[in-house]
Amino acid sequence: MKRSIGLMVVLLSIFMSCSFANELIKEAIEKFARENFGSEATIVSLQIRSFPSSFDKIQLTSHSRSKSFFSFLFKAYQEEKFCGYVRVECELAIFTDVLVANRTVRSNEVLSENDVTFQRVNLLTLNVEHCTDLNQVVGKIARRMFRQNEPLDARYLAKPPDVKAGQLLIAKVSIGSVFATAQVRAMRDAYVGEKISVRNVSSGVLIEGLLQEDLTVLVIGG
Template sequence: MLILFSFSFFLFANEVVFEAIEKFARENFGPNVTIVSFEIRSTPSSFDEVQLISHARFGSMFSFLFKTFRERTFCGYLRAQCELAIFSNVLLASRTIRSGETFSEKDVTLGKVNLLSLKVEYCTKQEEVIGKIARKMFRQGEPIDARYLVKPPDVRAGQLLTAKVQIGSVFVTTQVRAMHDAYIGEKISVRNVSSGVMINGLLQEDLTVVVGG
């Protein structure tokens, strides 16, 4: 009879705690969250109600501390641990991508992962990645982290450009060579092709360089 009672209480305790964790998960992560694993680590001998008082998170693993009550009287603390998951498709590197490489369509693939285990700004659409330059190494199968993607520069080092030099109210144009990569709206150093003189200007949307006189 004692064995039967202990087993019945074990099932009851698991159900009560499981429901409390499930409520916590849905309130904090929405209806698509799943409890992957669940374990009660320590528990009083008997209770009929629990109250969650704290939790700690380590990636997708959660530790919970509950107060337990029997007939509304406090009877001890209970610790539980579980893994939560929200499974979704994200973009993964289909091969090892080295820092400085530009992503193409063949370099990414969709894969289902637990979003709660990720510590990255994951990507779900190819247009978020294709054509971008990696600023770190991505190993094969690793989720693409948007924080380490940059768009290609609008101008590459060595590219020939037209500079507009303002002298009073007059603009004089001359051919220059970019000394470094740059984006529209940034300051850029260029070398006058004819004279070899270094000048600095602002890169415009039409890829001309405006230099103040």
């Protein structure tokens, strides 16, 4: 009977020690997650790979990351004396709703509201500038292909050009104090404020100018 009671006390002591160690490690990783990823970061899973038999304090020494999976190395202390290392593997997450392609979207397609949908994902698994607002994607041109259910990347979305290749425009030519106009054809897509190459419809001469707000081309020096 006494032996059974003694065994129970030992087991209880080990259980309490492990519970304390788990809480200590969990608190340290939660602190790391908050400081590096904000208050919304959470622990999805946690595995303690190795640790000393007893410790009352830990200090983060190093960590490595592969997307949402992290490996941590802590120094462990017992009454302020170093007593070994704690090795932990865990997955962290920041869950949020992001816009993904509702179908396969090919490069140079213009996105409509029907082409996208919201999907809840772990942001730490992504390597994209994710989109959370329809205004970020609707009406934009895809600069690469997005597969169905793939999160949209704002780096590869662009507004449609203000002028398209082949479009007829009016060029305003300034030579000193003399101004003249000519009908020209855009040689490429362009946005307001950009330099654009255009070809004079009458003469076939290729010229370059600045695309203005009114979609005319300002040419300085003829």
